[in-house]
Amino acid sequence: MVEIELDGQKVEVLEGSTVMHAAEKAGTYIPHFCYHKKLSIAANCRMCLVDVEKAPKPMPACATPVTQGMVVHTKNDKAIKAQKGVMEFLLINHPLDCPICDQGGECQLQDLAVGYGAGESRYAEEKRMVFHKDVGPLISMQEMSRCIHCTRCVRFGQEVAGVMELGMSHRGEHAEIETFVGMSVDSELSGNMIDLCPVGALTSKPFRYSARTWELSRRKSVSPHDSTGTNLIVQVKHDKVMRVLPLENEAINECWLADRDRFSYEALNTDDRLLSPMLKQGGEWKTVDWQTALEYVANGLKQIKSEYGAESIGTLASPHSTLEELHLAASLMRGLGSENIDHRLRHAEFSPSGSIRWLGTSIASLSQMQRVLVVGSNLRKDHPLFSLRLRQSVRNGCSLSAINSLAEMADPDAWAMPLAHAVMAPPGDWVKALANVAAAIAAEKGVAAPATGQADDAAKAIAASLMGGERKAILLGNAAAHHANASSLLALANWIGRQTGASVGYLTEAANTVGAQLANALPGNAGLHAGQMLEGKLKAVLLLNNEPEFDSAPGAKARDSLNSAQMVVTLSPFKANMSFSDVLLPIAPFTETPGTFVNAEGRVQSFHAVVKPRGDTRPAWKVFRVLANLLGLPGFGFESSQEVLKSIPDAGPGQVPPNRLSNATECEIDLSAVAGPAPVVASIYQLDSLVRRATSLQLTADARKAAEFEKAGT
Numbered sequence: 126m127v128e129i130e131l132d133g134q135k136v137e138v139l140e141g142s143t144v145m146h147a148a149e150k151a152g153t154y155i156p157h158f159c160y161h162k163k164l165s166i167a168a169n170c171r172m173c174l175v176d177v178e179k180a181p182k183p184m185p186a187c188a189t190p191v192t193q194g195m196v197v198h199t200k201n202d203k204a205i206k207a208q209k210g211v212m213e214f215l216l217i218n219h220p221l222d223c224p225i226c227d228q229g230g231e232c233q234l235q236d237l238a239v240g241y242g243a244g245e246s247r248y249a250e251e252k253r254m255v256f257h258k259d260v261g262p263l264i265s266m267q268e269m270s271r272c273i274h275c276t277r278c279v280r281f282g283q284e285v286a287g288v289m290e291l292g293m294s295h296r297g298e299h300a301e302i303e304t305f306v307g308m309s310v311d312s313e314l315s316g317n318m319i320d321l322c323p324v325g326a327l328t329s330k331p332f333r334y335s336a337r338t339w340e341l342s343r344r345k346s347v348s349p350h351d352s353t354g355t356n357l358i359v360q361v362k363h364d365k366v367m368r369v370l371p372l373e374n375e376a377i378n379e380c381w382l383a384d385r386d387r388f389s390y391e392a393l394n395t396d397d398r399l400l401s402p403m404l405k406q407g408g409e410w411k412t413v414d415w416q417t418a419l420e421y422v423a424n425g426l427k428q429i430k431s432e433y434g435a436e437s438i439g440t441l442a443s444p445h446s447t448l449e450e451l452h453l454a455a456s457l458m459r460g461l462g463s464e465n466i467d468h469r470l471r472h473a474e475f476s477p478s479g480s481i482r483w484l485g486t487s488i489a490s491l492s493q494m495q496r497v498l499v500v501g502s503n504l505r506k507d508h509p510l511f512s513l514r515l516r517q518s519v520r521n522g523c524s525l526s527a528i529n530s531l532a533e534m535a536d537p538d539a540w541a542m543p544l545a546h547a548v549m550a551p552p553g554d555w556v557k558a559l560a561n562v563a564a565a566i567a568a569e570k571g572v573a574a575p576a577t578g579q580a581d582d583a584a585k586a587i588a589a590s591l592m593g594g595e596r597k598a599i600l601l602g603n604a605a606a607h608h609a610n611a612s613s614l615l616a617l618a619n620w621i622g623r624q625t626g627a628s629v630g631y632l633t634e635a636a637n638t639v640g641a642q643l644a645n646a647l648p649g650n651a652g653l654h655a656g657q658m659l660e661g662k663l664k665a666v667l668l669l670n671n672e673p674e675f676d677s678a679p680g681a682k683a684r685d686s687l688n689s690a691q692m693v694v695t696l697s698p699f700k701a702n703m704s705f706s707d708v709l710l711p712i713a714p715f716t717e718t719p720g721t722f723v724n725a726e727g728r729v730q731s732f733h734a735v736v737k738p739r740g741d742t743r744p745a746w747k748v749f750r751v752l753a754n755l756l757g758l759p760g761f762g763f764e765s766s767q768e769v770l771k772s773i774p775d776a777g778p779g780q781v782p783p784n785r786l787s788n789a790t791e792c793e794i795d796l797s798a799v800a801g802p803a804p805v806v807a808s809i810y811q812l813d814s815l816v817r818r819a820t821s822l823q824l825t826a827d828a829r830k831a832a833e834f835e836k837a838g839t
Contacts, residue, residue: 202563215816253813258568275322287505350445398699447718464648465658468647498587499527524593527547529604665690
């Protein structure tokens, strides 16, 4: 530790720290623009100049290392004069458009200019102008004359996102932040550049000029998309979601947000919202009241149960639904006497498990890994914030290996980080590839291999990597979870994990994949799994928050299968499944209902509604409660979502009990059953009904590429 004196206060910091770090520890604010705790030091704005005794001139606090006995003044005349001088230079070319600037009210430059700016400028010449740029549907660069060249956006792309899409060209007064030869900004994390920009140069294109920051109410929430459980600040005006920003949580999303989480709110305000219950009568949809719709559903379920038995009724539930919704959906089915409920719509194998599949380690630990093997994941697109953490590990020396498909590995930008070792193979050969790694480890350690495999050069390289280092993980991605031989992949991964000391876990697909298991939204004894239900074996189907055509392994075939059912009830915030449904019930999206999500590491996170439900929309847990009462089922007298949550075993605040979380399996490894269908994995902006309807996200390069691929496939 090094002790320095900062404004008369003794401060101890680690050796190698800077004056800025010491000031943060002491609670002293030093004005700055280019410095950010998550980015490298640039020291190019000079706003953080401070007076260091015995130094001939003011020094930048962000780039000055501390030394034993150093005496620093951040607020004496010398420091203040230097800071005011820098502010004068920054304002020389900055346009005088604060009244109409979209950043007004949350602009760092505006705030600091109050304290460090002069009453008038000594600069009378004409200000420079920078031509605006079009970089895609998410980020607006219409006002680049405001840019102060802090380079935060450039460093973010290079160091955090892994793709340097912005850079600085030219020098002096001709310097500009721009993309390479007019390209667009396409990173799945690009929206963070908007947050990082300390002025109004980079702004949100969907939010631009729609509201002033002081008009917005700020409410906490949790992302309903991937399994990170990203913490959000949802900004609301007149009961309408206007913007979504990250809520800092070092253990989960740090201070970052994926574009999917940031911009999907657009879907909440589209014309595709279902605002009233609807019944199909004579092939035409008619709007009805809730009582009529629910009585129709209840009577239909009673009739089908009496004619065909309870086993002819089933529920397909989305893992993007809340814990409370999934629990009541499962309770409703079991109250009717049916075990037909499942959330695994995209799976090809449905082996029963007595425990809850999860990440196998904490999310935060992904940033400190030394050895990692990823199997069956387009990591950067499936889990942008997990990818960000692993990228941080790789920058610190982690050896990252992958077993993946040819399509995902062929793109040099697919991972946005260097892979130490990679096996490119079609999904049908992944079990064999993992068996080869196990054989290489077995040969090295002199033990029996769990399955027959060939220790080729690629397998030996991955094996050697996993046997080194201390902090290690084997991560099975969405494609591995949806694989036709998923249980063999898990069994092999577990054996390799035991031999190398690596944790083994699933990245898990959705916001509540772990929660769906905790709520037991799984078929019981003799119950049909999702694959069987989607084959048309049911007379009555309840679809909770999903569109089987896009959210299931059969895809378009599911539409034909569900057409054969006597009654299909869709519970959705949107006008979905209209071609084969008989009833549409408008349920609240995550912004309009309280609920709980359980993320990949088993962290239970509850949230409140941030706006009132639109139209006649109702929370799905209330819909299930009323429907159960109409059916005469006991145990549904809940008055709030909190009461529902309390009724779910092991769903208390904090963490799912460790004894419930396990990726162990008793499955025998089968090397022959590898010729199943290709795993179904949703592209980044097709994951759920919200992102599919977010206009700006569907205009991105990723969405266009997925649409072209789908069109070529058909």
